[in-house]
Amino acid sequence: xxxxxxxxxxxxxxxxxxxxxxxxxxxxxxxxxxxxxxxxxxxxxxxxxxxxxxxxxxxxxxxxxxxxxxxxxxxxxxxxxxxxxxxxxxxxxxxxxxxxxxxxxxxxxxxxxxxxxxxxxxxxxxxxxxxxxxxxxxxxxxxxxxxxxxxxxxxxxxxxxxxxxxxxxxxxxxxxxxxxxxxxxxxxxxxxxxxxxxxxxxxxxxxxxxxxxxxxxxxxxxxxxxxxxxxxxx
Amino acid sequence: xxxxxxxxxxxxxxxxxxxxxxxxxxxxxxxxxxxxxxxxxxxxxxxxxxxxxxxxxxxxxxxxxxxxxxxxxxxxxxxxxxxxxxxxxxxxxxxxxxxxxxxxxxxxxxxxxxxxxxxxxxxxxxxxxxxxxxxxxxxxxxxxxxxxxxxxxxxxxxxxxxxxxxxxxxxxxxxxxxxxxxxxxxxxxxxxxxxxxxxxxxxxxxxxxxxxxxxxxxxxxxxxxxxxxxxxxx
Amino acid sequence: xxxxxxxxxxxxxxxxxxxxxxxxxxxxxxxxxxxxxxxxxxxxxxxxxxxxxxxxxxxxxxxxxxxxxxxxxxxxxxxxxxxxxxxxxxxxxxxxxxxxxxxxxxxxxxxxxxxxxxxxxxxxxxxxxxxxxxxxxxxxxxxxxxxxxxxxxxxxxxxxxxxxxxxxxxxxxxxxxxxxxxxxxxxxxxxxxxxxxxxxxxxxxxxxxxxxxxxxxxxxxxxxxxxxxxxxxx
Amino acid sequence: xxxxxxxxxxxxxxxxxxxxxxxxxxxxxxxxxxxxxxxxxxxxxxxxxxxxxxxxxxxxxxxxxxxxxxxxxxxxxxxxxxxxxxxxxxxxxxxxxxxxxxxxxxxxxxxxxxxxxxxxxxxxxxxxxxxxxxxxxxxxxxxxxxxxxxxxxxxxxxxxxxxxxxxxxxxxxxxxxxxxxxxxxxxxxxxxxxxxxxxxxxxxxxxxxxxxxxxxxxxxxxxxxxxxxxxxxx
Numbered sequence: 001x002x003x004x005x006x007x008x009x010x011x012x013x014x015x016x017x018x019x020x021x022x023x024x025x026x027x028x029x030x031x032x033x034x035x036x037x038x039x040x041x042x043x044x045x046x047x048x049x050x051x052x053x054x055x056x057x058x059x060x061x062x063x064x065x066x067x068x069x070x071x072x073x074x075x076x077x078x079x080x081x082x083x084x085x086x087x088x089x090x091x092x093x094x095x096x097x098x099x100x101x102x103x104x105x106x107x108x109x110x111x112x113x114x115x116x117x118x119x120x121x122x123x124x125x126x127x128x129x130x131x132x133x134x135x136x137x138x139x140x141x142x143x144x145x146x147x148x149x150x151x152x153x154x155x156x157x158x159x160x161x162x163x164x165x166x167x168x169x170x171x172x173x174x175x176x177x178x179x180x181x182x183x184x185x186x187x188x189x190x191x192x193x194x195x196x197x198x199x200x201x202x203x204x205x206x207x208x209x210x211x212x213x214x215x216x217x218x219x220x221x222x223x224x225x226x227x228x229x230x231x232x233x234x
Numbered sequence: 235x236x237x238x239x240x241x242x243x244x245x246x247x248x249x250x251x252x253x254x255x256x257x258x259x260x261x262x263x264x265x266x267x268x269x270x271x272x273x274x275x276x277x278x279x280x281x282x283x284x285x286x287x288x289x290x291x292x293x294x295x296x297x298x299x300x301x302x303x304x305x306x307x308x309x310x311x312x313x314x315x316x317x318x319x320x321x322x323x324x325x326x327x328x329x330x331x332x333x334x335x336x337x338x339x340x341x342x343x344x345x346x347x348x349x350x351x352x353x354x355x356x357x358x359x360x361x362x363x364x365x366x367x368x369x370x371x372x373x374x375x376x377x378x379x380x381x382x383x384x385x386x387x388x389x390x391x392x393x394x395x396x397x398x399x400x401x402x403x404x405x406x407x408x409x410x411x412x413x414x415x416x417x418x419x420x421x422x423x424x425x426x427x428x429x430x431x432x433x434x435x436x437x438x439x440x441x442x443x444x445x446x447x448x449x450x451x452x453x454x455x456x457x458x459x460x461x462x463x464x465x466x467x468x
Numbered sequence: 469x470x471x472x473x474x475x476x477x478x479x480x481x482x483x484x485x486x487x488x489x490x491x492x493x494x495x496x497x498x499x500x501x502x503x504x505x506x507x508x509x510x511x512x513x514x515x516x517x518x519x520x521x522x523x524x525x526x527x528x529x530x531x532x533x534x535x536x537x538x539x540x541x542x543x544x545x546x547x548x549x550x551x552x553x554x555x556x557x558x559x560x561x562x563x564x565x566x567x568x569x570x571x572x573x574x575x576x577x578x579x580x581x582x583x584x585x586x587x588x589x590x591x592x593x594x595x596x597x598x599x600x601x602x603x604x605x606x607x608x609x610x611x612x613x614x615x616x617x618x619x620x621x622x623x624x625x626x627x628x629x630x631x632x633x634x635x636x637x638x639x640x641x642x643x644x645x646x647x648x649x650x651x652x653x654x655x656x657x658x659x660x661x662x663x664x665x666x667x668x669x670x671x672x673x674x675x676x677x678x679x680x681x682x683x684x685x686x687x688x689x690x691x692x693x694x695x696x697x698x699x700x701x702x
Numbered sequence: 703x704x705x706x707x708x709x710x711x712x713x714x715x716x717x718x719x720x721x722x723x724x725x726x727x728x729x730x731x732x733x734x735x736x737x738x739x740x741x742x743x744x745x746x747x748x749x750x751x752x753x754x755x756x757x758x759x760x761x762x763x764x765x766x767x768x769x770x771x772x773x774x775x776x777x778x779x780x781x782x783x784x785x786x787x788x789x790x791x792x793x794x795x796x797x798x799x800x801x802x803x804x805x806x807x808x809x810x811x812x813x814x815x816x817x818x819x820x821x822x823x824x825x826x827x828x829x830x831x832x833x834x835x836x837x838x839x840x841x842x843x844x845x846x847x848x849x850x851x852x853x854x855x856x857x858x859x860x861x862x863x864x865x866x867x868x869x870x871x872x873x874x875x876x877x878x879x880x881x882x883x884x885x886x887x888x889x890x891x892x893x894x895x896x897x898x899x900x901x902x903x904x905x906x907x908x909x910x911x912x913x914x915x916x917x918x919x920x921x922x923x924x925x926x927x928x929x930x931x932x933x934x935x936x
Contacts, residue, residue, distance in 0.1 A: 404507060449692070
């Protein structure tokens with residue numbers, strides 16, 4: 001029962017050390033992963049990365065087996081969100097040594113799933129979840145409304161700009177990129193309307209669109225604040 | 235009375251299937267429309283689009299006639315918002331085969347009105363409407379204030395930049411484009427002030443303008459949250 | 469007493485017509501002003517503008533005299549906000565025919581003050597004012613904090629980028645332009661950091677800065693909503 | 703006791719004058735610092751800056767000594783936040799005359815710490831602090847979530863764009879710059895995705911990311927409003 005407590009809970013000292021060790025290793029392995037994408041690294045760095053990877057994957061694998069071992073319902077853990085994440089975090093390493101070289105690139109991406117292992121330890125995520133669920137209906141509505149607005153914007157701008165800028169607004173799909181960049185107010189400046197009609201349309205779409213696209217953040221903020229208020233009352 | 239229930243309501247099984255079929259066809263027809271804007275499509279694709287269009291328009295036409303048929307007040311339906319939308323969604327197809335080719339381009343835009351047919355099925359829209367009406371006065375006020383700020387910004391920047399950048403800030407109307415892109419914080423980067431005066435003015439306009447332009451989204455968010463709260467109390 | 473009612477109030481029919489006429493003329497004169505900035509206008513257009521200007525200024529002058537005439541405390545009106553605006557709206561016209569040509573350009577800007585004449589008629593402005601005053605202290609605090617953040621950002625980026633991009637980050641003042649464009653998230657793309665230090669600094673400044681710069685809009689929105697709620701209770 | 707009151711409090715007339723003098727000198731010294739970064743200044747300007755600097759540093763030094771002198775617990779003041787800031791505001795001047803020339807550039811940056819001296823005088827900062835602490839947990843959560851989202855975005859875009867734009871998306875670290883500029887919606891336009899996958903990914907990241915990155919400002923705004931409301935009740 002002792003190992004179960006250490007692995008699954010964090011109220012004992014040993015449990016805390018276990019948690020922090022895993023978190024630290026996740027952090028190390030993410031840093032290593034990021035550094036390894038830098039081109040033209042020296043032979044020695046690559047070697048260090050490889051050794052670190054072997055160590056972290058070994059520990060993550062042991063952790064995975066431990067978690068299965070201590071779980072009351074072993075299958076339930078394996079197919080739970082964290083169970084899948086724990087597996088995906090180690091799988092690429094084992095596959096990359098057996099599968100042929102070409103698919104490795106995509107497999108490496110899987111390693112990133114380790115980051116989701118951290119979420120397990122952040123209790124505050126629950127608050128966000130609560131806020132999210134309180135506002136679920138509205139958030140879904142506004143996500144759909146955002147898609148709706150982006151689509152309308154793309155079709156509209158296609159009609160105004162396609163003839164003058166056939167390269168940038170080649171089709172409705174190409175125009176979608178402009179719509180996304182514009183309605184999120186990122187505005188890279190790689191595509192923008194140059195006709196009077198297109199500019200007027202952009203103005204209209206922004207006036208209406210911004211009060212739809214920007215709403216979700218406001219909703220989450222006020223829901224979070226509400227949850228905080230309720231807790232203060234208790 | 236059975237057909238009426240199927241067409242106008244969605245609480246029976248047949249009614250739900252009818253609704254989902256129409257929604258699916260709207261979705262298909264929008265995808266087809268978007269794909270058809272891609273240049274240099276093969277003969278075969280164009281043929282597929284044409285056939286799909288004939289099928290969807292036929293079904294939409296039948297739906298339109300059905301809706302007229304089952305409506306208690308037929309004229310009221312025809313001139314209602316959804317009645318007009320249902321007509322506009324099929325009209326371009328019939329017109330494009332009779333009217334001469336040049337105006338077809340604009341007619342095709344009308345097909346997009348099909349998207350508004352989906353709104354009928356989204357009950358959550360009512361919530362947004364309620365939030366919108368609760369805040370109507372403020373939203374109108376801030377829309378006018380936004381226009382006001384954009385106009386002032388355009389005139390101001392015209393005076394500062396017109397002499398140095400006569401191409402980008404040719405007239406107050408040309409400057410309006412800069413004002414829109416700046417105050418919505420899109421900032422494409424196609425036009426921007428280069429004089430010290432123009433930059434100081436931009437700073438001032440942004441400091442004042444942003445707390446006017448960004449307010450509507452906040453208003454809608456808190457109104458939506460209020461409506462949610464009221465429902466929880468009931 | 470009849471003229472006084474017409475000019476100063478809008479609850480009688482004549483008063484409403486008077487108000488709408490003035491508002492319409494302000495609108496016309498603003499459009500005319502904007503159009504007149506378009507380069508290479510025909511002789512005839514310029515003539516039309518000139519005639520329109522004479523008519524509107526004459527009416528605005530009569531309105532100004534009327535307002536003085538009907539005011540109980542004539543001096544109080546003349547030196548009130550609207551009194552000054554009413555004067556500034558007609559002054560440029562009279563001065564431009566007497567003063568020498570060079571200063572006319574700046575004088576023309578004064579004509580824009582006419583736009584503030586419209587504010588008189590918008591009663592909803594009071595709500596915004598109330599929200600503004602409820603949050604006055606916070607808004608002043610955040611405006612100062614914004615200036616503070618922008619200044620710190622400008623000095624910081626100057627140290628990181630000045631050596632590598634001496635043209636774009638010539639001095640702290642030049643860097644201020646970058647700070648304004650970045651912290652308002654406009655991001656024109658005319659200046660941006662290219663050093664690693666500068667980019668890390670930008671990230672830090674944005675993380676901290678955005679939760680200061682974006683607050684005022686949120687404050688105004690919730691204050692406005694509060695005022696609305698209080699009204700509903702009454 | 704008289705000097706103590708003047709230096710540490712601001713409810714007497716002398717205390718207010720003392721405070722305003724120091725604030726004015728901070729302001730002057732910041733302006734001087736900023737102006738001194740302009741390249742190619744005349745010999746005379748540099749001389750003026752030097753003299754102003756000697757005067758302000760002398761007064762700041764006297765102020766520092768005075769504050770130590772009047773403090774009840776001298777060491778506590780010296781190691782307090784304001785004690786350190788007061789020292790850092792004068793230190794660079796003394797060090798720059800003794801230490802060799804190369805490190806001066808960095809030392810000059812220290813002078814900027816003077817700006818934090820102003821914070822002492824702004825009582826409204828307490829309100830912001832209170833709002834900040836009310837929302838501390840959420841703000842920390844969202845800061846971490848923002849880092850999380852930015853990291854995921856950087857890795858994702860690296861996979862999509864690295865092959866096509868090896869210069870702009872050289873490694874995960876290079877991609878982080880894109881992620882920061884995009885998720886804060888600054889969008890300079892120096893780096894942006896060009897592949898279909900990269901653009902779709904950008905859209906997804908923005909849809910999810912914006913409702914995380916933009917939340918802190920909303921949280922602070924509603925916390926501030928709450929604090930205001932509580933005060934009104936008292």
